[in-house]
Amino acid sequence: MSNQNDQPAASFSPISRTQVSEEVARQIQRFIANNRLQVGARLPTERELAAQLGVGRGGVREGIKMLAGIGILEVRQGAGIFVRESQRLVLLDPSLVEGSERLELLKKATAARRILDCAAVEVATLAATEEQLAEIRVYLQQAETEPFRTKLAHSIDLTFEMMIGRATDNPYLAAVQGEAHRYFRMVWEHQGFLPRPAGERSEQHMAILEAMERRDPHAARARMEEHFDLQALAKAGPDRRQ
Structure with a gap:
């Protein structure tokens, strides 16, 4: 479990079971933008994200994979999930x-x-x-x-x-x-x-x-x-x- 002190307060809301991975990806992007996270910032763990979003870890994992695939996130084995490209709320x-x-x-x-x-x-x-x-x-x-x-x-x-x-x-x-x-x-x-x-x-x-x-x-x-x-x-x- 990562240290909560070095993470911004989460602002996620539960989402429906349909198109879970796409909605997970959208909410993570908004989370990055709302908190003005810069390149290198660490996100909550898969388990924490799943709990806050109210979905299974599989959906969270797929959403993270989508964002990693387009260069927004970077998953470092054993270290966590990190911002690779900051997001603009606009x-x-x-x-x-x-x-x-x-x-x-x-x-x-x-x-x-x-x-x-x-x-x-x-x-x-x-x-x-x-x-x-x-x-x-x-x-x-x-x-x-x-x-x-x-x-x-x-x-x-x-x-x-x-x-x-x-x-x-x-x-x-x-x-x-x-x-x-x-x-x-x-x-x-x-x-x-x-x-x-x-x-x-x-x-x-x-x-x-x-x-x-x-x-x-x-x-x-x-x-x-x-x-x-x-x-x-x-x-x-x-x-x-x-």
């Missing part, structure tokens, strides 16, 4: 910052999406099956009609890009893309405006898909780059709601 809860800073976060989250989605569409253009391309076309045709267009809002973009990610036939790329989308969604929900008019977005989606259907990866990437033109985002304001 990335976990964008509501804690002012609107102007959230706008900057939205721009950065969009830039991360741009890097991954432009790479994904280039790969998917050659890797996608005809069935996957047909599925994307059906989705766009349905999503860009009312009432779906208003109801889905930015989810049209994210679902379209997610379908492209799946079509790469590369689960690692799709997983990293999913994380970028998750951060974008969190900031988006606290900022609340569209970066481009719905009609323009629809045209861009179709242009991307048509390039994919022609099996032209360079054109598909170019159309996706246009889709992520950050100048449009910079001009957007809180009054531009769908």
Whole structure:
């Protein structure tokens, strides 16, 4: 049992049995951010974490393994669990910052999406099956009609890009893309405006898909780059709601 005196006060809450490891990982990240733990800080033991989170040690172990796999934690055999990369609470809860800073976060989250989605569409253009391309076309045709267009809002973009990610036939790329989308969604929900008019977005989606259907990866990437033109985002304001 580690010495409680050299550990910050825990602030965990019990979690449900579904998706235990993912929720364990999220709560550990928030714990690191809330306590401003720096690189090298030691976390509670697996047993202590399991007790505080109200889950089994297996779920805790898997959550720790997830965070170790992406470089946030380091497990030293016989020594304990240590922070390898400090966490910023603003990335976990964008509501804690002012609107102007959230706008900057939205721009950065969009830039991360741009890097991954432009790479994904280039790969998917050659890797996608005809069935996957047909599925994307059906989705766009349905999503860009009312009432779906208003109801889905930015989810049209994210679902379209997610379908492209799946079509790469590369689960690692799709997983990293999913994380970028998750951060974008969190900031988006606290900022609340569209970066481009719905009609323009629809045209861009179709242009991307048509390039994919022609099996032209360079054109598909170019159309996706246009889709992520950050100048449009910079001009957007809180009054531009769908």
